Amino acid sequence: MSKVEEKLFQNRYLLDEGNPHIRIKNPELCKASCAQPCTFCCPAACYVKNEAGGVDLTTDGCLECGTCRIICSGNNNLEWDYPRGGFGISFKFG
């Protein structure tokens, strides 16, 4: 387990299976002309570079901070929403 996964393991989530709240609109756009800052800015490491040169997104560990939406706003390549009511991260302490 990577260090960030160990951190996320402590958190409480209510997963909305099969219903990710963030979506990459056009995966091809990530390959071309993008430095892929989402892969090192996301505090939950939800974005990972893949072998095809693109980015894989898994929202399970998402902390719902909004950073990815800001850094991708230039390319406008994310569909970013909050999880359905009650789902997603549930901070015990916050």
Next chain:
Amino acid sequence: MTERFDAIVVGAGPAGSAAAYVMAKAGLSVLMLERGEYPGAKNVQGAILYSDALERIIPEFRDEAPLERHIVEQRVWMLTDKSHIGFDYRSDEFNDAKPDRYSIIRAQFDRWFCTKVKQAGALVICDTVVRTLLKDEKGQVIGVKTDREGGDIFANVVILADGVNSTLARDAGFRKELDGDNTALVAKEMHFLRPEVIQNRFNIGEKEGVAFELVGTLTRGKIGMGFIYTNLESVSIGIGCMVGDFEKGGLTPYGLLDELKAHPSVKPLLAGSEMKEYSAHLIPEGGYKAIPKVYGNGWMVVGDSAGLVNSIHREGSNMAMTSGQLAAETVIALKKEGKSFTEQNLARYRSALDDSYIIKDLKKYQGMPGFLHGNRHVFTVYPELMSQAASTMLRVDGIDKKSKEKQVTKSFRQKRGLFGLVGDAIKFARAFR
């Protein structure tokens, strides 16, 4: 729900709860909607609560609210890779009957605040995301659309307390997307220790607390700051930088936090602790110049949603509560006068903000974000120079003190040049005045 409320508040953080509480207490019909499974489930803060703003809304809060420790000592540390040089202020006066600040745990605090809102007569519904604002043909906001079935709910006015991301205000065209150069991303962990260990380690009494603010070389010239706050049986530790700075690469939020925890001055403070939660959150730090429009036909924006944060003094939740209160008072007054919630009438809320400490303070520091962007070296150069100076002067090694003084002066001039040093001082003073 066919009922029409006097007001709908979106978001059960300090801003939303303050607004809902004040309106419900005045007898208005209020609905507060929260997307988390309980109030606080989505909320993150350091967290230090400043008493004044809450005391003006709930004078007896000290008897009821889940407060952790009242802060008796504040430490400001400048870190280099191996050292820290700091400034502490501790006073027994912070032990008076009505302390002015406390450490809190937001998930607990927000739940309590929300119970007060319910007791005051408001309806609170959790597990509910507001997807869009409902407008009539003239553009007047008349309610909200939620993600529940048949989820349209109507009100005379909608108060947006939906937090820093404020997707609602953005989607409605009330504001632009957040600017990465004006928004900090902070990663935080909660470390649990026995209360006696915390008290011994931080040199404090049973209910006393310490707050640290940290700057230094570990942000590697990026605009950033860390903190350590003592709670009753846990220590909150966090650090963040501007999103725009993270974007340039070389540093991850969790990597930065791990470096802070491993710093030789910090590590012993957390030794033996159990980490029980990792969180991250954005802080709107653009200050006065970044404040969006805060009112319009049928709507007002409060708290983080409106960017009301004084990043220099680490104040935000107090401004959230005060802005919530001022928005609520605007609604109460207009209803009493039988006036409608038009943009023209809601302009009173902005005037009230202008007359309060919120806009006065944000105006005072309006040059600060610009200064920091143009002078990132202050985060690395000065901690290093101060540390070197202290090390040179304190080391007893057979070199006379006069020569040591010369060496220190020389190192400052070499690093920044005389003009650089004077320039930094002038620019800083201008931004601060």
